[in-house]
Amino acid sequence: MTSLFSSFNFFASGTGIILTCAVAAAMILLWDWRASLIGLIVVQFGAAAVALQTGQIEAQLMIVQVCIIALCTLILAISIAQAPRSPTISQSGNWIMRLLMLILVYTALRLFDFNFSLPFPNAIEASDALRMTVFFIWISICALLTLGLSNSPLFTGVALLLWCVPAHVFATLLLPESGVSVLIGIVELLIALGCSYLILTESLSIKQRPIVSTDITFPVEGRRMLTDSSMVPIGEMTTMDIPTVPLTAEARQAMTGVTLPQTAPRGTILSDTNLTDKPPRINRAQAAQSRAAQSRAAQSGAKQSQKNQSQINQMQANLSPSDSSQSHPRRETLTPGTPTQANPTQADPTQNNQKWVRSGSPLTRTNLKAAQKPLTDSLPSRQVDQSSPDQYSPNQSLPNQLAEEVQEPTQPTPNLFGTSTHLDKDYINSKAEPQQKSKKEKTGLSRLFNRRQKDETDLPKDR
């Protein structure tokens, strides 16, 4: 290892120092976790080489420092590998901004002669001291810039370690016999462990959603959602069939002013045991009775229909991307009364197609998927006439069927999914089981759709 330093003596030369400084700047410019971690090791190596050049320090100490930083980067890299690919939610600006920041800092350093000098033992030559001063100051500035530009555990961890690199070398030079170097090494490892833990918890709380530039929604809204840890993207639910109920004008009117349901604690880690509350019960006898007296109850059924329709539309608005009609062809076939095709304005382009649900929703993903099985599939086949949507009877519309089947719970439910704690898990599962076949039938399309979604979500270099 000692020979390694001697073979890389280049790092201690003027060009080597400039190169190491450039690597530190490139870490900011590229803003990529791989570049940052590799750059961190390179900077530590360069700092060790520069310190060794003075001849006032033992090579073993520098080797230990390089090993510690390598271990720290390994810890961080393992956490990154454990975390799903996600963009950093704490945006660092784009590369142009970072470049301008670097230029600004460099220009400021050149223009203003700070005449700053670090203390060095007398045995160190003035030229070496000057070189190390410039090097350490630049590394420290890069660390502060990284710290200022980022709020993510990874880059903050890298910045803190970068800050520790010159401090570590410097402490070894100034206080060689004190054992402070060992303490700094321990502290570096603790910082890396802490940040790696936070990387993992961050990945639990935040899922990514690509910000589609062509989306009608202003990207800032998407970014706001990304920064809101309570929001989980619907992208995770792309395999689910959303109840395909048309968006009528009345329903949209009912939706006005409807806010996102917030019934669950923010940021809680959920389990299936959350589904313990009283569910909305299905009274099949009542449903049969209602079917028999369908014509009698047409008028009252229509009112109930509107109510349930607004509920489902609200749920649809909360859960499904508006453009999902393209990927869910059945939506159009199920249009009762006022078909979407007949009234194209219903496909409201201003609706945010990146709808989100609260991460704290007591529905787990598994149960949510089960709950999102097409409700139409659970209805008698006569009610779903996919081939002739125009012949669909308003009296037999999906909301009417739901009105028959769903009995209101004791507590008012503003939204089916908003009050998802009321959903009966057993009922959901019992409803979900018969759907396996239809799901398999759609596997090809769903897979294709998911692939497309995945490609869209395949993000960003910066994470």
Next chain:
Amino acid sequence: MNCFDPATLNSPNISLPLLILGGLFLLALITYIFRSWEWLTTSVAAVITGWLALWLWNLDLSAAPIQLSLLNRVIAPTGCLERLGFMLQVHPAAIPVLATSMALACIAFVLTIRISQGHSFVPFTLILLAGYALLAMLVSGPVAAPLITPLLLVGLSSIGIYILQAGRATRSDGPLRSLIPAVLTFPLFLIASWYADRLALSPRDPELMNIVSLLLTVGIIVLLAPVPLHSAMADVAETAPPIVTMLLTLLYQLALLHLIYRVLTAYPFIPRTIPLEFGLTIAGVLTAAWGGIAAAGAEHPGRLWGYAALHDWGLLIMLLGIPGNTNWQIVLFLFALRAISMLTAAIGLSAIEHASRTFDSEWLQGIGKRMPWNSAAFLIGGLGLAGFPLSAGFTGHWVGLMTVASNDWRIAAVVMVASAGVVIGFIRMARTLYGPLIQTRLLNENPVGALLAFVGILISASLALSPQLLTGPIESALLALSR
């Protein structure tokens, strides 16, 4: 000095630092193994730390060694432990810090019996407690004891991350930012120690004195985390469990006050060479003002509490900058009241957080109708941090403002206006908490929780009406520190 030699474990003498640190580490290990039995571990930890707090507070270092008949050992109270270049000893100045830390931990454990703050809370807190005890007992180290403290604080902050995040899938800004001040400052203290060594050789060198003063002043101000380095406090209060927030904030700040006292005692030339007072006053005014402004606009209860604590901390920073010997008495008085207010607020806030499912706005609305005592505890504790009349913090703020006003009345006026901002924030919060109830499924508060909240309110009210209750303990602590 009769330091304990680890090589002679058969020696009949056990030094007190070894007993404290070893006991806490052993307890941490045991409680970690049984961490899923949270009720049991918190109870045991509460009993032990409470007993330690009482015992240390009443400890007479001049007394004869204590015989441990069970272990057939003798505890030497003044015995020291020397290891890895560190020398630890229970000296008189360390006793109030140790006892206060243990008492705070004990209270936190008692509160955690009822509302869980995470499975790892007890073992990690015990390790942190051992770390802070080490800082208090540190007599000398590889470099001068006060100057190595920031480096050790980095390690303690790193360990604190785990219980602040507590496995919650929430933002990690708070725990992450809590690392930054200590990491940024430890190189300054190390460089200062190098200059301080030079200064010992030429004690009259003004240049060296200037450099040491400058480095330590900047380091202290950054460690105090005033605005704009304050964000950790509000972020932690928003996302971390309230009791953990209270405990770690107070432990860190107590260690910081002890550090400042030791630095100013060891390097008395600092105020003469560098305008430390000016720097602390500016930092304090900014912090108190921003705390008030931000609290007026805060809607999240945790964040509001964090900003109120920030405002109070700003006043305390300002008082640190006031010259004179009497200011330390006021600082300790204000810190004690701050601890009481934060504790009262944490009792209420933890119960509210538990019931409102992590401060969900729908569940928070009208929660005071079902949890009147806990809501009141939160409001009274928060208002105490603003120095609201008839709250625990009132007398401390009043004395602090009078002291500040005696130097510059305009600064006191700014703090008063900022306090009004905090009060506005809590009035808004009171309207939310006691407004119309939305979630009718919300259960009434637990009787034990209500009792704890009542006790917190009672203590706050008692100190508001009779602040002289704190005079004795503060004078004892100040006397011990000055020895």
